[in-house]
Amino acid sequence: MSTPTRIWTPIDFNRDGKQAGSLRLPISTDLSAYGWIPIPVVCIKNGSGPTAVLIAGTHGDEYEGQVALLELARTIEASAITGRIIILPALNFPAVEAGRRVSPIDEGNLNRVYPGEAHGSATQMIAHYVTSVLLPMADLVVDLHSGGRSLDYTPCALIRPSVDKQLNDRLMELMRVFGAPISYITDGKGGGGNTTLPAAAEQFGVSVITAELGGGATLRAYGKELARSAVLRLLHHIGVRSDGTLPQPLETRVMEVPGRDFFLYAESDGLFEPSVMPGDEVTAGQHAGYLHSIERPMEPPLSLIFSASGLVACRRFPTLTKRGDCLFSLMRDVEKGART
Known part of the structure; x- marks a missing residue:
């Protein structure tokens, strides 16, 4: 400096x-x-x-x-x-x-x-x-x-x-x-x-x-x-x-927020339909929402799954989503992280 x-x-x-x-x-x-x-x-x-x-x-x-x-x-x-x-x-x-x-x-x-x-x-x-x-x-x-x-x-x-x-x-x-x-x-x-x-x-x-x-x-x-x-x-x-x-x-x-597993990203373009909100508690494997394809209207939506358990710190606000956008970030208790 x-x-x-x-x-x-x-x-x-x-x-x-x-x-x-x-x-x-x-x-x-x-x-x-x-x-x-x-x-x-x-x-x-x-x-x-x-x-x-x-x-x-x-x-x-x-x-x-x-x-x-x-x-x-x-x-x-x-x-x-x-x-x-x-x-x-x-x-x-x-x-x-x-x-x-x-x-x-x-x-x-x-x-x-x-x-x-x-x-x-x-x-x-x-x-x-x-x-x-x-x-x-x-x-x-x-x-x-x-x-x-x-x-x-x-x-x-x-x-x-x-x-x-x-x-x-x-x-x-x-x-x-x-x-x-x-x-x-x-x-x-x-x-x-x-x-x-x-x-x-x-x-x-x-x-x-x-x-x-x-x-x-x-x-x-x-x-x-x-x-x-x-x-x-x-x-x-x-x-x-x-x-x-x-x-x-x-x-x-x-x-x-201990690592990348606590972030959920979009793997394709689409319309994001969340199933949980900021402040909700979720578990690994829980349904997180859907991504609906705009280009392929007859294709079923992509089901989103959380890979970790924790509290939802934030979710994506816009519905229109591109591949690579962050959809959710999770947090976990420090005490719980220390025990594991």
Whole structure:
């Protein structure tokens, strides 16, 4: 991270008070040779103390976290905190503006390009800024997601396990403070692996807690409220904001996604008819749904079968499906996994 970021901002992260503005992502196009794209940012600071970085809009079609952070940005005042809160409700702004998972500028998936590149594509530059500027300032990062257009998630929190015992213990405690009904531990091998924000943050010893809050490219009220209350509990827990009126977190069920057997993929194109929903418990060999062929109307639908037992973390949201699409992801209890 020795190469300086190309993104700049008029926000002074070391100044007390409440500032709202933007990070400025340089862009050069036919109609704007020396232009920049605004990435909204709010910095709230009062004296010395921990720094919390609150992120939503890593994927542009995930809305519960975006709305929750917009509400918190408007309501939290500097006089009510000790330390610093940096809020980025639309981190991948080009994707947010387009309502897409990936950026329309470079087709970049922001949570698959960390640690980024200073002189890379637009999405790589955003990841590089987070890694080189924000992570060194942070004591806690909260990254709020949902399933977007393609998935519907049961609301849950997740952490990436760390070989550093102290960091791992902090992450487990933060997961419990977050208070989602389900929490799971994942190294990201089913998705981004070492190219995700939590993987980049581990190099700095920074705690990152992520959440999945709904999906279907819509706004789920429960997911938004979980995000808002969980963030406030976390701010109270690390000492940035004191609030004795917050509800206690629910007891969370700690789970894991141990391998590829816990994903069910489409083996052909078709119309997806699920037989179970997120949050349902299933067993290996259980019927999962059907894939109906569009091109061969007289052909019986393909019956889908789960290859593992567990809780349905998410299911595919669109009905129209292509071969290779993820249809379901399962989780299992950590305690059960340890026994086996």
